[in-house]
Amino acid sequence: MLVFEFPWVFLLLPLPWVLRAVLPARQRQRVAVRVPFGDRIAQAQGGKRSSRPLNRVSHRRWLPALLWLLVLTSLARPQRIQPPLTKxxxxxxxxxxxxxxxxxxxxxxxxxxxxxxxxxxxxxxxxxxxxxxxxxxxxxxxxxxxxxxxxxxxxxxxxxxxxxxxxxxxxxxxxxxxxxxxxxxxxxxxxxxxxxxxxxxxxxxxxxxxxxxxxxxxxxxxxxxxxxxxxxxxxxxxxxxxxxxxxxxxxxxxxxxxxxxxxxxxxxxxxxxxxxxxxxxxxxxxxxxYRPRNDLFYVPLAAGLLLSLVGRAISIVASHSDQKRESVRQRQTVEVNPITGELEVSG
CATH class of the missing domain: 3.40.50.410 (von Willebrand factor, type A domain)
Structure with a gap:
């Protein structure tokens, strides 16, 4: 039978979301260039925007939540209760x-x-x-x-x-x-x-x-x-x-x-x-x-470590893919046809 020595630790589960709602959001300064024909440039470059950044945003949302749950599970000290020993x-x-x-x-x-x-x-x-x-x-x-x-x-x-x-x-x-x-x-x-x-x-x-x-x-x-x-x-x-x-x-x-x-x-x-x-x-x-108890806190810790490594590997692969795509985009040149007024991509 699996039990937790400190089950009250799971009351801390909503703590990150509470802190996010209470504390002010971090301000980020982004450099952007606004052009009136941004949609036309995007169509000229491929007709649709890449969906990989959206996937990376989703991945960044569920992985920290799962890691937080695993940390709390380990702190709650899960234990397996063995059959009773009678003396x-x-x-x-x-x-x-x-x-x-x-x-x-x-x-x-x-x-x-x-x-x-x-x-x-x-x-x-x-x-x-x-x-x-x-x-x-x-x-x-x-x-x-x-x-x-x-x-x-x-x-x-x-x-x-x-x-x-x-x-x-x-x-x-x-x-x-x-x-x-x-x-x-x-x-x-x-x-x-x-x-x-x-x-x-x-x-x-x-x-x-x-x-x-x-x-x-x-x-x-x-x-x-x-x-x-x-x-x-x-x-x-x-x-x-x-x-x-x-x-x-x-x-x-x-x-x-x-x-x-x-x-x-x-x-x-x-x-x-x-x-x-x-x-x-x-x-x-x-x-x-007496019923012996075996501590299992190392299991969620090991799972959390493995997931963090997998998440880090996914981030590195996604970042490398974005850099390659950005380098290709930088080699492309968008020009306006003076006769037809159409945008042409060369590179």
Whole structure:
């Protein structure tokens, strides 16, 4: 679509004619010789007057008007508007805390194909499907065992986050569990976030055995910074020892951070938890639309320059033709026949 940035410039279109009507005309002094038999001289020279001067006068009238219109068109800044470009801005930062302690290798989950898999494999499968649906979110990934590690920083590249999740292996962060330190790392990662909503989803199957900061204390700090924490317990609640499932701590963490607690006993339950989280943490995508504009002021300028050159060439050719005709006229001699009184042209 073609638009003009300054359409009011076309109000100046009648300006030359207004100035011509208001300002006094320029006086020209012409040298002329009046003879009583001018018409007879013209007939003797050819019978009719040349029409080329009239054409040149007409050409001198329309060309300046057209050039003035092209100049105004260029000053009005014509632009071609391109199709709109839409950019999406994330409105929430979502941080995933994934437990990689040794107890995550227990094969008590069933995948989509009906095969027995370990807990981490089930988390990867379901969490991967959950990730690709988070359009409009920035997603980060923290893995923890003996200590927490940043696996993927906040990014809208959800495919990258899923690939880095698939590369995680049980025990790569140590055999023990440091949930409190993982929450503390997540809180620090949110310090540079300006997203309106901040969410942590923690997935763990064991009690905290390694953290320097208790998980509930870390959750209170997160709540003070408007960070919601959802805890997902993975494993068998009847397990004893260091790998036992501390459901009460996970409930306290979720409550302290204004979140919710979920228990995933199998893959179907885990899938249902993510569906519920998807409903609770609804996606709000902020978009901005921009239509690029291409300036076309050079087109009327180039057309005006070309027309002025053509007009100048026409004037030079017409002037040269007039000079040749004048030289021929000057070589002709008009005489009056003394007997018949007729005008005779010789030359």
């Amino acid at each position: 999406e801005f994330p409105t929430r930062d979502l941080l995933l805390l994934v437990d990689l302690s040794s107890s995550m290798q227990q094969e008590d989950f069933t995948n989509a194909a009906g095969q027995k898999v370990d807990r981490l494999a089930a988390v990867k499968e379901v969490l991967g499907d959950f990730l690709v649906k988070r359009d409009g979110d920035r997603v980060g990934l923290v893995v923890f065992g003996d200590a927490p590690y940043l696996q993927a920083p906040f990014s809208t590249d959800l495919q990258l986050s899923r690939r880095l999740l698939d590369e995680c292996q049980v025990g790569m962060a140590g055999p023990r569990t440091s949930l409190g330190d993982a929450i503390g790392l997540g809180v620090n990662l949110f310090d540079q976030s300006d997203a309106p909503a901040k969410t942590i989803i923690a997935l763990t199957d064991g009690n905290d055995t390694k953290s320097q900061v208790p998980p509930v204390e870390a959750a209170r700090v997160a709540n003070q910074r408007d960070i919601h924490i959802y805890t997902v317990a993975i494993g068998d609640p009847t397990t004893v020892g260091e790998d036992k499932l501390d459901e009460q701590t996970l409930r306290d963490v979720a409550e302290a951070a204004d979140g919710d607690y979920f228990f995933a006993g199998d893959r179907d339950t885990l899938q249902g938890i993510y569906d519920k989280l998807d409903q609770i943490e609804t996606r709000q995508i902020k978009t901005a639309s």
